[in-house]
Amino acid sequence: MAHHTEHHEEKLPAQTKEIWKTFWILLIITSFEFVIAFTVDADHYKWTKIGIFVILTIVKAYYIVGIFMHLKHEVKSLIWTIILPCIFVVWLIVALIIEGGYIGLIRNLFTK
The missing domain is CATH 1.20.5 (Single alpha-helices involved in coiled-coils or other helix-helix interfaces)
Structure with missing residues (x-):
């Protein structure tokens, strides 16, 4: 008798994939914020830094509210x-x- 081996691949549900995608996007945005916070001179580019942080915070809020609070599908x-x-x-x-x-x-x- 031949041995029949089944190859099980774990399939992630669509929601789990979307959550992981959002996690990576938020991680990249947060990492970018850290780079800006520690490399850009606050004395000369104060308002530029503030503007970038506000925009990136709004983008992160969109992903958090849209994905984790399920507002994207409403x-x-x-x-x-x-x-x-x-x-x-x-x-x-x-x-x-x-x-x-x-x-x-x-x-x-x-x-x-």
Whole structure:
């Protein structure tokens, strides 16, 4: 009798592949952030670094919310009901920081 050997290959489900793909993307983005943090001069390129970090953080948030919180597969109206308030909150924080800085600048000018 001939021995019949079965070759078992472990197949990963589509979700597992997607999670691993997201893991590698997030790892690459985070590694890139570390390289920028430790190699780019903060004195000369402060706003460039901040801009890069903000953009990369938004990209990472997209992958985390889309894949791990399963929002990527939801209806567009649900996605907008979550994203739109977040955009307004970020806008509010930026506006308050800018206005707060302006008020502090004006106060310093008039108290001297």
